[in-house]
Amino acid sequence: MRTESRSPILDSVDIKHRIALWVLVTIGIEAALYYADWWFEPQHRRNLVFFALLSLAIFYGVYRSVVNWFYFLFIKGTPHIDAPAELSVDVFVTAMPGEPYDMFEKTLTAIAAVRYPHQSYLLDGGNDPQLIALCRRLGIHHLDCRNIKGAKAGKVNYALTQSTGEFVMVIDPDHIPEPQFLDRVLGHFGDPRVGFVQVVQGYYNQSESLVARAGAEQTYGFYGPSMMGMNGLGTTVAIGANCTFRRAAIESIGGHAVDLAEDLLTSVRLHAKGWKSVYVPERLSFGLNPADLHSYFKQQLKWSTGMFVVFFRDYFRHARTMTWNQRLHYFFAGTYYFDGLTTAITCVLPILFLYFGLWAVEMELGEFLLHVTPYALLTFVVGWFVQRWYRHPSEKGFLWRGMVLKKGTWPIFLLGLMYCVSRTKVPYLPTPKTAEKGVFTHLVIPHLAVIVFSASAIAYSLLSSDRFEVGTQLMIFFAVCNIVLMTPMVFIAHGNWFRRAAVEPVTDVSAEERPRATGRREEALS
């Protein structure tokens, strides 16, 4: 499962593919322009406020596509550099009370088996005697972190004072590194300006549930073409786990950032300090994705709130000392979760129109489809084309699960924005480590509301025929799209209804056997 052979495209990108990509992206931009040029024609505007809102929502999506395309244009592989001998390396793993012992046994065994000589540290927030014994058996330093504030980053900073290695690799407890991990990474620190090196995070629980599969699908593009594009732009970001830092770099920014989005903030600070980063697009460790909707939403709430906070609080301060590419990149990243707000707008406006005649736009459905189709087609074509840079053949295909889950997480992203704006303190949520097997109706109340209100609004407009004006068909079309997009979430939330018979006999056992993933922020940036 986890043996990874090097693929030749890591080292260089075929010029044919690069030209094809430029051509496709150029056509895509033309298609987006064609769509926008038509959308903003004055005769389409009705109520100016609603028009502005709907345009914002629609063209936010276009903006995200163009941002993705922008990254793809700069896709760059990373030729391997052999790791020099006798570098001093520390490996940090954090443990929180309540996390399953099994998981640590697997992870720590794998860390001990990493070939390049290194010192490993378990940063134990619970000072668990079982873990102490495990560490002693595997030759891993055990640090008692019971009194350390600041969750993971706090422990990492404490561990930095207790260790001396020139390089520090931070890995999450659910992640199992490959033996060659450090050999593939350390050579890139030969450039003294390189502050950190990030690698791909793979997952091994895709088959556990639809949510786990969908979550993994969301990362395929990110760790493939998107991060490779960032690599080309010099904006590779640190993801909470599997990142190897230069101690001098971390110390130059006063230690690992302590924040909800601590990995992102650490990247921002390191880049603002002038450190470079390298992406090694190799699957060198494999972890877990949240496997149920509740855990997934918790993870996404943490990421989205954290991302907004970093964007509004830190971005503009640090952008001054960044390169242009980095300024752009962190702007793109910081605006990623506005998707929640824009999806909410596109869900609500058709309902308002169909019930109350509050027009945002008046367009013929046929004309709309004519102008949106080239753009929609090109997003798919480009998305398909860049699959050649996905990290593993098994990742390719039509990744509808990831898209559906992403679209369906809009209430969480919106909540994250509201938390950020209202400065509500979100605790660093300890993501549950035990499987939640409930039926999550309460999590999809917004989705159900959209479905019910959209459907009734459609029925209402169809039954009151005098309201059938030119733009009505378009609004019905939008409402139908929203219903189609939201319905899968309802099924996902009630997945256990359909699987109850299979699940019940083994409930207790499997609950212990399944470790949960803690959060990472990867697809947030795609």
Next chain:
Amino acid sequence: MKRPVKIAFLVAYCVLLLVLFKGIKAFEGWARQAYYSYVTRQMVASASKVPPDKCLLGIYKPELPYSFDPLTWLEDSLGSRFTLVSFYQAWGSLPEHQFQPRLMDEVVAHGRVPVLTWEPWVTGFTDARLKPLSQREHRYLKDIADGAYDFYIRDWARAAVTWGKPFFLRFAHEMTNSQYPWSPVNDNRPEDYIRAWWHVRGLFDTLGARNVIWVWCPYTAGSLAYYPGDKFVDWVAMDVFNYGDLQAENSGDVRWASFDRRASSIYQELSSLRKPIMVAEVGSTDMGGSRPVWYREMLTQVAANYPSIKALVIFDDPADRTSGRWLIDWSIEGSPEVMAEISAGCRDNHFVHIPDYGTILSKPRR
């Protein structure tokens, strides 16, 4: 890359994007135009029952429809046949103002379809219920719309429905030509015209008229304010005359002007209605240019650039007084050169004669 190179590249790429976009918009415009004209062609062909890229020929001759001998002679010389036969009738109280089934039968018997221009003159009525002559013409389209002339229209319509065969009815043509009393010269307004049209057509429709093909014929471009609406009009029409030097004395307009020059702007407007277009009167004088060339050019231009024109009615009047001051000779028989050009032009397979056109028209319409 150095920074200036990057900036230059960025600028060049943006320029490329813009140029491409302009190209795409131009292509879109072309494609839309092509699609629009395709659809128009199909609609026009289906509404007129004349195949796409074909045009019927028609003729106005003062002898018609009383005598068909001159027509036979003309057709034999030209080597083409005229499907439509045009003649005129005024409103009034005399027997000649009534619907004339015998004349209509004559046209049909010769295998032609009548194009009847029905002119709402109102001074020819002797009915006592009407306003006195001195006031009768003031804004009288409103009176028509209000039913003052129903006594006449109903009789006429009933006779037309009883007769029952399809014919073109060009009612109240050239509604802005000040020589006609139904023009604004009597303070008639566009809304009066439209209401009068609706009213008259309504009387026919009430009687169940299915054989009447309604032809709306404005005088100049810019007359869409008088258009009664798609539901009330079957064909639209235009009259195209080249007065040559006489034109200058009339209006100070250009003197000699080709068909294209006279027709293109009104055609643009009419073709946007996606109705079949009839050139209900067409002719040229010889004052100031070459008549044969004018007719030749007209036929090639119609065939090439006027796909919505589905009927071309040649105005073949040797002694036209309607322009007021002069007696104008529009006739084509007098000039062998003109006859030769028309003969050659009509042999273009764009211009056709449909011998059973009347039968085709009498099949139920959509």
